[in-house]
Amino acid sequence: MTTALxxxxxxxxxxxxxxxxxxxxxxxxxxxxxxxxxxxxxSLMATVASLALLRIGPGPGAAARLTVPWMVVQGRAxxxxxxxxxGVSMPMLAVxxxxxxxxxxxxxxxxxxxxxxxxxxxxxxxxxxxxxMNALVLAPELLQAFAGWELVGLLxxxxxxxxxxxxxxxxxxxxxxxxxxxxDMGFLIALLLLFVRxxxxxxxxxxxxxxxxxxxxxxxxxxxxxxxxxxxxxxLPDAMEGPTPVSALLHAATMVAAGVYxxxxxxxxxxxxxxxxxxxxxxxxxxxAFTALLALVQTDxxxxxxxxxxxxxxxxxxALGAGSAFAAFFHLGTHAFFKxxxxxxAGSVIxxxxxxxxxxxxxxxxxxxxxxxxFAVGALSLAGVPPFAGFASxxxxxxxxxxxxxxxxxxxxxxxxxxxxxxxGRVLVRTFLGRPSEAAAHAxxxxxxxxxxxxxxxxxxAAGGIxxxxxxxxxxxxxxxxxxxxxxxxxxAGLGGLGVAFVVYGRGGEAxxxxxLAALDxxxxxxxxxxxxxxxxxxxxxxxxxxxxxxxxxGLMNGLGWGTLKAGAVIRPLQTxxxxxxxxxxVVGAIxxxxxxxxx
Amino acid sequence: xTLRAFLLVAAFLFSVGIYGxxxxxxxxxxxxxxxVMANAANLVFVAFARxxxxxxxxLVLFALAVTVAEVAVGLALVTLLYRRHGDALLDLAxxxxx
Amino acid sequence: MTDELALLALSVILxxxxxxxxxxxxxxxxxxxxxxxxxxxxxxxxxxxxxxFLAGVQVLTYVGGVxxxxxxxxxxxxxxxxxxVAIDGRNRVRGALxxxxxxAVLGWAIVRTxxxxxxxxxxxxTQALAHDLLDTYLLAFEVTSVLLLAAIICAVVxxxxxxxxxxxxxxxxxxxxxxxx
Numbered sequence: 001m002t003t004a005l006x007x008x009x010x011x012x013x014x015x016x017x018x019x020x021x022x023x024x025x026x027x028x029x030x031x032x033x034x035x036x037x038x039x040x041x042x043s044l045m046a047t048v049a050s051l052a053l054l055r056i057g058p059g060p061g062a063a064a065r066l067t068v069p070w071m072v073v074q075g076r077a078x079x080x081x082x083x084x085x086x087g088v089s090m091p092m093l094a095v096x097x098x099x100x101x102x103x104x105x106x107x108x109x110x111x112x113x114x115x116x117x118x119x120x121x122x123x124x125x126x127x128x129x130x131x132x133m134n135a136l137v138l139a140p141e142l143l144q145a146f147a148g149w150e151l152v153g154l155l156x157x158x159x160x161x162x163x164x165x166x167x168x169x170x171x172x173x174x175x176x177x178x179x180x181x182x183x184d185m186g187f188l189i190a191l192l193l194l195f196v197r198x199x200x201x202x203x204x205x206x207x208x209x210x211x212x213x214x215x216x217x218x219x220x221x222x223x224x225x226x227x228x229x230x231x232x233x234x235x236l237p238d239a240m241e242g243p244t245p246v247s248a249l250l251h252a253a254t255m256v257a258a259g260v261y262x263x264x265x266x267x268x269x270x271x272x273x274x275x276x277x278x279x280x281x282x283x284x285x286x287x288x289a290f291t292a293l294l295a296l297v298q299t300d301x302x303x304x305x306x307x308x309x310x311x312x313x314x315x316x317x318x319a320l321g322a323g324s325a326f327a328a329f330f331h332l333g334t335h336a337f338f339k340x341x342x343x344x345x346a347g348s349v350i351x352x353x354x355x356x357x358x359x360x361x362x363x364x365x366x367x368x369x370x371x372x373x374x375f376a377v378g379a380l381s382l383a384g385v386p387p388f389a390g391f392a393s394x395x396x397x398x399x400x401x402x403x404x405x406x407x408x409x410x411x412x413x414x415x416x417x418x419x420x421x422x423x424x425g426r427v428l429v430r431t432f433l434g435r436p437s438e439a440a441a442h443a444x445x446x447x448x449x450x451x452x453x454x455x456x457x458x459x460x461x462a463a464g465g466i467x468x469x470x471x472x473x474x475x476x477x478x479x480x481x482x483x484x485x486x487x488x489x490x491x492x493a494g495l496g497g498l499g500v501a502f503v504v505y506g507r508g509g510e511a512x513x514x515x516x517l518a519a520l521d522x523x524x525x526x527x528x529x530x531x532x533x534x535x536x537x538x539x540x541x542x543x544x545x546x547x548x549x550x551x552x553x554x555g556l557m558n559g560l561g562w563g564t565l566k567a568g569a570v571i572r573p574l575q576t577x578x579x580x581x582x583x584x585x586x587v588v589g590a591i592x593x594x595x596x597x598x599x600x
Numbered sequence: 601x602t603l604r605a606f607l608l609v610a611a612f613l614f615s616v617g618i619y620g621x622x623x624x625x626x627x628x629x630x631x632x633x634x635x636v637m638a639n640a641a642n643l644v645f646v647a648f649a650r651x652x653x654x655x656x657x658x659l660v661l662f663a664l665a666v667t668v669a670e671v672a673v674g675l676a677l678v679t680l681l682y683r684r685h686g687d688a689l690l691d692l693a694x695x696x697x698x
Numbered sequence: 699m700t701d702e703l704a705l706l707a708l709s710v711i712l713x714x715x716x717x718x719x720x721x722x723x724x725x726x727x728x729x730x731x732x733x734x735x736x737x738x739x740x741x742x743x744x745x746x747x748x749x750x751f752l753a754g755v756q757v758l759t760y761v762g763g764v765x766x767x768x769x770x771x772x773x774x775x776x777x778x779x780x781x782x783v784a785i786d787g788r789n790r791v792r793g794a795l796x797x798x799x800x801x802a803v804l805g806w807a808i809v810r811t812x813x814x815x816x817x818x819x820x821x822x823x824t825q826a827l828a829h830d831l832l833d834t835y836l837l838a839f840e841v842t843s844v845l846l847l848a849a850i851i852c853a854v855v856x857x858x859x860x861x862x863x864x865x866x867x868x869x870x871x872x873x874x875x876x877x878x879x
Contacts, residue, residue: 575697576694576697577693577694577695577697578690578691578694578697579630579690579693580621580622580623580624580625580690583621583622584622587618587621587622
């Protein structure tokens with residue numbers, strides 16, 4: 001086993017060990033700080049290992065594998081589990097570990113006011129999450145990927161509902177869980193189909209076109225759930241009930257990106273499914289545009305960012321639909337950094353004004369300088385202003401669409417880019433400029449432990465575009481910025497959006513948004529549809545199954561017991577205690593034996 | 601052929617004894633029926649001894665001795681039954697009733 | 699053939715009728731005497747079967763010993779308030795059915811079996827019988843004596859009278875008794 005593979009295993013083993021220790025040794029967890037220390041330490045180890053891998057790991061086009069067979073039946077293994085290092089998994093691993101480390105360090109301060117037992121529980125979940133996400137990223141075959149996928153879904157549920165005393169959090173957690181679980185049926189069926197057709201869970205196989213389309217479409221269904229694409233996007237805004245660091249890590253940078261990562265990972269498979277790709281292009285575009293519109297009318301800072309995440313994920317999915325896994329992957333990486341940064345900075349603001357609402361903010365630029373600057377860096381990157389990282393990756397996405405001459409999606413996404421810049425401009429103005437609100441007047445800058453990760457994340461959020469070339473080579477393609485229609489249009493959209501926002505909102509207050517209120521209506525309709533389905537379809541089905549369990553299954557068991565007792569009561573009178581009756585039995589038996597003997 | 605006749609007679613005797621075994625209420629009457637059955641069995645042995653079956657007559661003697669022992673013990677039990685209930689009817693000994 | 703018929707008729711008279719009387723009479727004492735007749739009839743059949751010694755033993759043991767025992771049994775268990783004990787039971791139908799079925803099956807087996815291997819053989823003399831008892835069957839002979847001894851002891855232990863002064867309601871072992879292991 002080479003050093004590289006050993007480091008990869010470390011990325012799995014360290015967080016798992018931290019989680020396991022916190023689970024089996026309750027005092028570590030219940031006293032809070034020990035579990036936190038374990039988790040952060042394991043994340044640090046994983047981060048260092050992942051960064052080292054970028055240097056010593058396999059070069060472009062090469063891959064390294066270390067696996068063991070899993071579930072050997074009649075000499076054949078069901079699948080392989082272990083690690084796979086290549087130009088796709090190594091960068092993702094580094095991104096995940098870096099963001100996770102930043103978020104965990106940030107959480108040390110952010111959640112300090114929690115009870116020790118809750119604090120410890122939080123960090124245990126984080127360790128388990130990092131392990132699960134790494135298992136997904138490093139998966140050599142789809143079986144392990146599915147396992148990691150489901151595990152991160154579970155951790156998402158646990159972490160969204162972390163504040164157990166808040167009913168809204170519990171509801172949001174359940175909503176997220178069952179919506180993604182529903183979509184995960186696609187993943188499961190795709191796995192079955194793949195195994196039946198090819199006998200393994202690897203993705204580097206040639207398939208007949210119909211099978212490839214089916215598998216790709218089913219996988220995309222799961223991606224729609226996990227990466228919050230229309231119409232399965234409604235769980236993501238509700239997931240903001242979780243603590244802000246959780247929103248940053250899971251619902252911006254990593255878990256929701258897992259869907260996009262999956263498609264990048266199994267690119268050879270999707271390459272054989274052009275129809276599914278066409279569908280993805282449109283779903284991504286529609287998602288991006290629609291959710292950007294919704295972000296415009298949100299009054300809760302975190303919900304703006306949540307819809308923004310849906311929108312950017314739509315960009316990535318559209319890029320995948322256009323056939324450019326690199327574009328999607330690049331945007332995934334930059335988005336992870338700047339969106340996590342935005343969430344963490346938002347957390348800093350929320351912590352200071354004790355509210356999520358934009359109305360509680362204002363004029364914080366003076367009182368919270370570091371937060372303001374880092375937030376601005378993230379916002380500019382998201383808006384796609386050159387030369388920030390977000391511009392580079394967004395440009396690549398749009399360039400992929402241009403390359404395929406998909407003009408309608410291209411136009412829609414350029415407009416969405418404008419909207420993105422516009423709503424971020426709105427947030428910037430209302431939060432950091434203008435007159436402070438009551439709460440904002442008393443705000444003060446956050447501590448070092450919070451600001452540190454902000455600054456750390458701001459660097460790649462700003463300058464990450466440089467790595468485009470290196471990333472592309474790892475994937476076997478190239479990257480270069482050039483002067484052309486797309487970059488110019490994208491830059492104009494970004495700057496223009498910000499400018500208009502400053503103009504519209506600079507005067508303070510909310511601008512009349514008559515047309516946007518119509519969008520609110522549409523949003524309500526989708527959410528209501530899902531709620532209706534849940535109440536009218538899923539719950540009655542569960543009730544029906546419970547009836548079956550109680551009366552049929554349990555009834556069968558109870559019936560057996562009752563039947564035994566009844567049979568005993570019926571047979572008991574045979575024991576009369578009278579000698580003559582027993583003698584009769586003996587005689588009858590003797591007759592039967594004689595007959596038996598005679599028959600032979 | 602005469603053997604067959606004797607065997608049939610013995611079978612008949614045995615069946616008569618069975619009827620008594622299943623019908624009689626008084627303990628001593630039951631023992632009498634059992635005696636009839638044992639007698640029938642001995643008849644079979646003697647018949648076979650006459651027609652060349654081994655071991656023949658000595659077996660009859662032993663069977664007889666066993667029967668006598670059984671009668672002795674049986675009557676002792678009947679005595680116990682009588683002492684406990686004041687009467688020797690078999691239905692009185694029904695503690696095995698389930 | 700006619701031999702057989704004559705034999706069967708004789709048997710019916712000698713043992714069949716008395717046996718039926720044993721199991722059907724309502725009077726216990728009479729039942730005992732019918733048994734005596736049955737046993738006597740059997741002794742006659744033994745004589746016909748070239749087993750004179752056995753016939754003699756039958757008379758001595760059964761008619762003499764066993765019947766006497768039965769008489770004693772009747773006397774001991776007689777209820778003081780009635781002279782004749784009703785001993786008949788219900789369930790006559792099922793008893794008859796069972797007995798009939800038994801006879802049918804057994805009779806059918808006897809009739810259907812090939813008995814041609816069994817030819818009349820010479821029966822031993824009394825001297826030969828005595829010799830066999832103490833030679834070939836010596837072990838069985840000794841074991842039988844032990845069996846009879848055991849039966850005697852058992853009967854004595856079971857039926858002995860407990861001291862009524864000590865425990866009038868429930869007879870308990872006296873101090874000489876050895877507890878069973």
